[in-house]
Amino acid sequence: MISLTLTVNGADRELVVGANATLLEVLREDLLLTGAKEGCGEGECGACVVLVDGRAVPSCLMLAADLAGRPVETIEGIASDGVLDAMQEAFVEAGAFQCGYCTPATILVAEALLRAHPRPGVDEAKDALDGVLCRCGAQPKVLRAIASLMYGEGGA
């Protein structure tokens, strides 16, 4: 077991975790932040994506022990005081989800995309979002949500 301080959603959390515990396990089981989901456990589906150093990464492939001092953001930290942020609002408005299982990851990927490229082109958006699988087929409305946020109602 390893003691570490993990900075999650701006708060320092003192933890004792297994040396081989993944970030996903620690988030879900130790910190009870269950927004990140396990869809495959092999980094192929993207349902577990969270932001580390502001970049979207599959948390099932990251060892928690490697992340001391690096900021981790999860879906639970995106809304502040119960107020949805603009991306979450855009997803609600566009209906950019169905079962919702991949939605936290998809929103975080979109957040990271817009922080890096405030006005991404469609191909950039597709490149970023290609790593999150969605079996319901919410992709068209996800693109619309992002477009509406950048360019106003209805998108570009």
Place this chain on the structure above:
Amino acid sequence: MTRYVGRRVARLDARDKVTGRAVFGSDVSLPGMLHGAVLRSPHPHARIVAIDITAARSAPGVAAVVTGRDFPYTFGSAIKDQPFLAIDRVRYVGEPVVAVAAATEAQAQEALAALHIDYEELPAVLEMEDALDPEAPLVHPDLEHYERGSHEIVPGTNINTIYRYARGDVEEGFAAADLVVEHTFTAHAVSHAALETHVAVARYEPAADGYTLWVSTDRPFQVRNELTTALGIPSNRVRLIVGYVGGSFGGKNTLIAETAAVALARHTGGRPVRVELSREEDLIASQLRVPAILTLKTGVREDGLLLARSADILWDSGAYTSNTVGVAIRGAQTVFGPYRIPHLRLLSQQVYTNRAITGSYRGYGTTQVTWACESQMDVIAERLGMDPLGLRLKNGYVEGDPYLNGQIMHGIDLEATLQRAAAEIGWGEPAPDPPEPHLRRGKGLAAMIKPTATPTSSNVVVKVEQDGQVAVLCAAPEIGGGQDTVLAQMAADVIGVPLDAVAISTTDTAVSPFNGPVASSRTTYHVGNAIKQAGEEVRDGVLDLASGVLGVDVARLDLDEGVISEHGVGPRITLAELLGSFGFEGHSIMAEARFTTAGSPLLKAEPGMEWMSSIFWMLATHAVELEVDIETGVVRLIKVAAAHDVGRAINPTTCEQQIEGGVIMGLSNALFEDLAVREGRAGVTGFLDYKLATMHDLPEIVPIIVESDHSEAPFGAKGIGEPAAAATAPAIANAIADALGVRITDLPLSAEKILFALEGDPPETTDRSSMI
């Protein structure tokens, strides 16, 4: 007038889902919970000679090790053929053999590694065609002795379902035809691949000698009944609690993760046990779309009038029947398509094989039969020199036509789906020249028809609390389709309250009123009609109460947006004020309703044939424009227009979600997904090799909502969801044929097959591909 029905209101589950607060089955965690894991069969067919659990039993953290002998129950809704854990024999690669519960997942996995099982391999039935061979090994030698429903089997064979249907005289029809075509098509098994794998938490309740389960399922009561029937206990000893479901698509409708969870929970002294399938387990050992071989012979007149069709369908249930029997009966009927054909004959047979279990999949057989029917329609059009759209319009059902059983088709508009989908891709206009000489462009379309399960029923309770908030109690889990939202929209309008005053309950079989499954696109229509009945009663109750309190004739009162008004006077009192005035005494207004489609005059059919009627019919057309690279065989979809007759859209956004999602699932099934089964073993272990369509694979998708007029539907709404994936694959194949002049009859439509087809050689790596 409606305030909410017909509007694009935000989904009720939106906030939970965009904040990560939605609790799915996979998020359930209980104090003292153990983790279950399952050792699975490595063989397609083998006798279990010995199981040594000694080392596993004493491994660190292990609380229980359970074999089929320890929990010797079997289940199955149509045929009781499936053990919870294999008993003496395994019948497919991946079958659960031993289950282990331990304090941690890692300990459970370590205990599995300590198990020792001796198998004696047996001859296996690896292909469905071989299952029919009189010399074939029997997958279930005891088939005829199993408990089962009333459907026909063939004792002493592997045939677990046989269904025949005939109308008119097909031979006469073929004789009168100017053109008779015959083709064999194959539809492959695909995985539901919901992002949430199958998961269950089970807890044994010693006092009641029963179980509480937290599960992800689309049919709580049916799964509960399957379990209580298997265990031979009354229904009140099992309680199913269902939260948000992370996708189902017809897959989460029977005991899957539940089998091991329940078997383990019985042996852990009341500690709950969680079983969550890995992605690999989910792909190879949950259930799959039923693969099929479909031979269609169709006779047509020179002018395109369809005269006769015979269909011979072979379905592969895999090792156990699960929910496939209805697919081989109800699903098979739609092989005749949405067309008037006077002379028909159907032989539908389903066989056991030593392959993965198959089951219901979005469309309940419709994706498979539509693939065959609509591929052949284009061959017919080509042979006759007809426009494929014209051929379909000439033969397509219109309002008032009799269905196969004489039921009068009501509330349908196939023609509008054909015309609008075709127009959207510029049907009849030549495709623009491709930008490169090695690219070819093509267009294609396909239509489909689907019934809904009939008759079925839904019960609801609607209650208005003292502060004016409305709770709708029903058992319709939110599996992603937006059903909570459309049900709330209808409730708000029927009662006359704001949408945000309405909550749709989650499901707990101990307290929820009965409902049929969230399947067959039945929820909006059936639960909606029940809400309409109970909601009207609640509204009447509110107005009666207000009449007494205000001293105003009830006929002069109206309830809208939670405010009671008097005609000619204006607002008098809010619902919250009215009920709140009762203070501590309390006053809640409640109504319950049961809606059933049984007995509807719309179901009237020829004597004895009413069981084939559907309370509503779902029609759709998908039209595809694409580009094929003749050097690589790679297909690039440019545009898919999908027009669906939904009756009326309660919420256009949720309808579009279903249509877009159906198209994406359909194109993903058709172009990419392949379990690569060889000798009974899947060649995939995860999403790296079982490829789903992703962002970059998607064309422009144009969902088109066609509205028709159904007299018994709530606000006119039929259903959408199940039909949405069915027409995509044949529309793509038809567009490929238009682009290249070659036809692939064997799914999936891989680049490799297209290249081989272009070269005129059969692909070496597939068994049954044929070209026309």
